Amino acid sequence: MPAKVPADTSVGHIHLKVTDLDRAIAFYGDVLGFTLTQRYGDQAAFLSAGGYHHHIGLNTWHSRGAGPAPERAAGLYHVAFLFPDRASLGAALNRVLAHGTPLDGAADHGVSEAVYFSDPDGNGIELYRDRPEADWPRDPDGTLAMVNQPLDVDALRAEGAA
Template structure:
């Protein structure tokens, strides 16, 4: 029997392994516009709303900065979702002011800016178009594209807003896009076991998009690093884990039972969360709550 993940399932914080905390903090606060929630000698939690962690940074010893074009599994990019188009325009103005290299695309369902942090961790910052404008094809896949964005329109939306104000508090982790070792294995794990719905079976792109609740995608899965791509070395900068947030403990427990029955190793934590590893050696935190300042 097929499983469909609870529609209220969301994504939570992404933890990144980095080479230099001070360097990354300058980038994430001055250019991206996140704020430091808390910090130790080698770690920092970054937030938009002053309470909820979006990105965790950990400086690792003897770090090797990942190449720009990766040939391993792991992070392609994580994506920060802004509440509206005006906020995306403000981000665009800030990136231009800092002379930051920018990739861009109009995906029809959204408008997106792409960049990389100092350790070549991919970042997307985007704003969705209204769901009423999203279209599906005859196979039920969302119709997406990589058209040029409307640069002038976005900058006009920003108006004279202060570009130093940072990301708005409504910013959330919209989706995560991963390099995988193979799409059949990823489909079996993310759709077959976790129950994410397939919303984009893009064979021509060598990618699979899955989501909860009819979203255009919570997870992008591709084989652009090569079929059978190896896992990165422990010393490589990149993704430590990303987080799936379930609406309640019942949904989480059911998921963990399925994973255990399928022979997947589950690392249970004292706080009720768990960690698992997907077939491409990507580590995932499964929980029922977002990481917040008072946790």
């Protein structure tokens, strides 16, 4: 019988290799809004939301001064940060765009709304919010029917500015 993880299992944190620790701290802190919880000189830092010990680890142990990972290689495609509601997602999107970070994409997946971009080291990032499970699209037999439709980015931004 295949092993199964408990249903309430979640991803605890990510740890990213970055080339410039100060630049990465500024991006994840000032732009995305995470709080620096601990720093180890110019080698590593940890950031969180809501007082947790860390959601994001950043390090330069093997990457200081290196270029971004090749696009066509195995590795992290993107990390996704789940926001509690549409207004907070819109506010985060407004900060990203005000920083001058271009979007790589935006989508309405039926179950969620998401925006995609890259951090200064080329790591893919998704910011998203889930819709209530009762609103998720389903096929007639009840199976999940996710979609990939255009997202009204202007409306999301307006909600985040309110």
